[in-house]
Amino acid sequence: MADDEGMRRRDVLKGLGVTGAVAGIVATTVPPEVQEAEAQAAAPHAHAVSRDGQSADGFRFFTPQEAAIVVALVDTLIPKDDVGPGGVEVGVPIFIDRELAGAYGRGARMYLDGPFGQGTPQQGYQLPLPPADLYRIGIADLNAWCVETRGGKTFDELSPADRTTALKAIEAGQAEFAQVPARNFFSVLLQNTMEGYFADPMYGGNRNSAVWKMIGFPGAIGMYREVIEKYRNKRYDVEPKSIQDLS
């Protein structure tokens, strides 16, 4: 097991184009706080993942290098702007990390037996990879593709404008990844990013229900019998409540 893990890491790092010195750090067990600090240091353009001094916010699944990439990806997909909070600021990278570290990441509810065929779009996802493996390989592929096509830079080293251009190319099917289909990786990433942005805050994203507040969704409250008619065609302006707020 441990050896497999090591192998995988090395493969990924090769894909990342990182040097042996960095690889050496990754191979040892890094405390979560350090991992997160690494992630932020490696992501100069990203908004810092808010930590509230809690080490529980460290990355459990992603390596520091991977985390830096995911932070940059989420920041590009949902930037902080005049409309509302950014994905990174509300914890979406932590959300994705937690999901991948758990049952979802392992594909606990996926059928992953072979043989594996490519199939038609109507037949859906056919890769032999649960989400955790799809990310691990997909991030390595993304970086290799960026290095090759964007002047030797990994995704997180690109300027915000260049990151957007890169993701648009991937979304449009113009990118050829070495191992996994680029659009497969992208669509799962986009789906998980949206999940983290809009899900209950207890999963690590949508911190302080900030996203619910932005769109006017009351969250977990769900007691509308007395108001559903009264507020017909009227704005229902309440402070959103999360499951923990109500527990």
Added chain:
Amino acid sequence: MAAKLKSTDIVIVGLGWTGGILAKELAETGLSIVVLERGGPRDTNPDFMYPTVHDELRYAQRHELMQNVSRETLTFRNNASETALPMRQLGSFLPGEGVGGAGVHWNGVPWRWLPWDHEPLTQTLARYGPGVIPPDMQMLDWGVSYDELEPYYDKFEYLCGVSGKAGNLRGQKIDGGNVFEGPRQRDYPNPPMLQTHAGALFEKAAKSLGYHPFPGPSANTSQPYVNPDGVAFGACHYCGYCERFGCEVNAKASAHFTVIPLAARKSNVEMRTNARVMKVNLDAAKTRAESVTYIDAAGREFEQPAGLVVLCAYALGNVHLMLLSGIGKPYDPTTGAGVVGRNYAYQIGSGAIVFFDEKTWINSFMGAGALAVNIDDFNTGSFDHVKEGFIGGGGISTSSSGGRPIGFRPVPPGTPAWGTEWKRAVVRHYNHTLAIGNQGSVMAYRQNYLDLDPTYRDRYGRSLLRMTFDFHANEQKQANFLADICVRIGQAMGAERVVRSGPPQHYSIVPYQSTHNTGGAAMGTDPRTSALNRYCQTWDVSNVFVTGACAFPQNAGKAPTGPVGALAYWTADAIKRYLNNPGSLVPT
């Protein structure tokens, strides 16, 4: 090897809506009954408690209450020239697993199908003659009419405490109810639910076009209710966490707090959970079921002998078990012979998305699974569909079932899927948009069927069920016609922008459409074209009865569980007659 258990009179496979009803009804006979459910035990308390059940990620996205396809799934292809591949994650439909089945997490829309839906062949031939039926369409009557089922529909509605307004009381049409429905002996047990702004907009617009809007029947109770069995229901909170969730106040009718505990209380009934039935074992002549084999949570195999077997394992599960067990002859699309797997169908969707100005507040997060305003003016039996170039039709509605934001965040076409522009559009439209949907009927075709996959196996070593299915031209025409009506209603609402959504070119297993799988073990009057007789007894193995929507010979423009519930009661009555005088209830 399987440990052989003490024989029981009746085995029921599956403990959802139909298994619950059959267990409760057959318990009255005093015979010994064993119920086997593949999933775990569940109850409102502690499994669906507030606020933890209001968790969109866990229940709506990660499907916690549903079938875990890592254990068993099916394979899918659009047509026989393709290689079927496994459904590796849930998508198009969400079968249930665990006590209560999919009834725990359904929306609770308990339709009565239109009289036409029970005898489309007779009605089509009478009105148009045989020339209008496309050559590949395998249209069949049920062998039981709406009028015969009416008392059973009534029984299911009172079990569920349905809220609604009658539109046809013993032949008298009532304004404000569904004037296209078949005659009913009495009104619903509860008044309609409260109306949302979306519903009010729909009602007004539909009326202005001369249509006949009505509040949809809802098994989310509009007021506290005690059903004829003495089971108490709470009043719906309109919490918006309904479809795909359990209900914390027992306002959404479900077998887990109604029929199942009533049956479980009887000393002659034993319910075993985490008991996954692998197959039904037949005698050498394949005319009698002798036992079922199941696996428990620890992987131990048991053989449960029984005098009678009732399959209640959902439409797809029932057909799978029949194929694995050799009950009835498998359908072969090249010769047209065989009946098990034949006439598999689904539904087709289309509609319109209606975008309003920022002064119109939809508040779509307030709602209930079955809260909707509908029209049936263009449903199967309501209008001259042949004049429009197709057979069938659909129900059109605006539903307020809960605008939870991972799944519901409409933006106009042309909006990017991410970035600042996307976010601006989400904020702008989230609370100012509604959808009008067509739930379109799908007829059965020679090419659409279920059989066993030659390659893929489940965790227990059994061949997976293989689904071969695509939409046909008849359904495309119907869904396009109904999408235009949806657009017309949207425009009459005074919206800023109405976006038409036409039907998909091909059926896809990926996006959720509905858990309204039908057919595969059709009921009927001819053993050459149906797997079950009109009492849902298998033609070939008289001590096996089969419940659920697999018995429907084609799909309708309405959700299936109303007739599934009615048919379960109908079948229970038939089984009671069978028990007095075993043998085929319809001699061939």
